[in-house]
Amino acid sequence: MRRAMALAIAAALAIAVGLAGCRTASLPEQGSAAEHLYAQRCGSCHKPYAPSSMTVAMWATQVDAMEPKIAQAGLPPLSEGERRAILNYLERNAGAQ
Numbered sequence: 001m002r003r004a005m006a007l008a009i010a011a012a013l014a015i016a017v018g019l020a021g022c023r024t025a026s027l028p029e030q031g032s033a034a035e036h037l038y039a040q041r042c043g044s045c046h047k048p049y050a051p052s053s054m055t056v057a058m059w060a061t062q063v064d065a066m067e068p069k070i071a072q073a074g075l076p077p078l079s080e081g082e083r084r085a086i087l088n089y090l091e092r093n094a095g096a097q
């Protein structure tokens with residue numbers, strides 16, 4: 001039991017380190033709470049997309065489109081606060097219209 005826990009924690013850390021390795025270079029507002037939240041909630045299934053890769057309008061659509069995928073994967077749904085923080089972050093850094 002203890003061993004299984006230790007292995008699970010080691011695996012989770014390895015994944016976290018791996019993801020951090022490929023995500024840190026490109027995301028704006030490095031180290032901010034918003035960047036961390038975005039990377040965490042929007043970078044677990046695929047690499048977090050660069051905010052500048054889409055316009056404000058596209059981001060609103062994309063976040064809506066991800067909600068059923070998040071539910072299907074058995075991940076906790078975005079709370080209203082998380083959703084707003086992620087959208088604000090994406091909108092601040094979105095690409096030109």
Ligand code: HEC
Pocket residue numbers: 041042043044045046049062063066069070071073075086
């Ligand atoms: C549960 C897994 C999962 C999570 C979490 C997730 N996505 Fe996705 N996302 C996917 C899958 C699967 C695709 C592949 C495209 C498809 O199936 O439509 C995708 C595709 C995308 C695309 C590309 C769509 C395109 O048209 O090229 C964007 C942008 C995107 N996700 C943004 C986000 C954002 C923003 C969040 C956080 C709110 C997020 N994703 C969280 C699973 C996820």
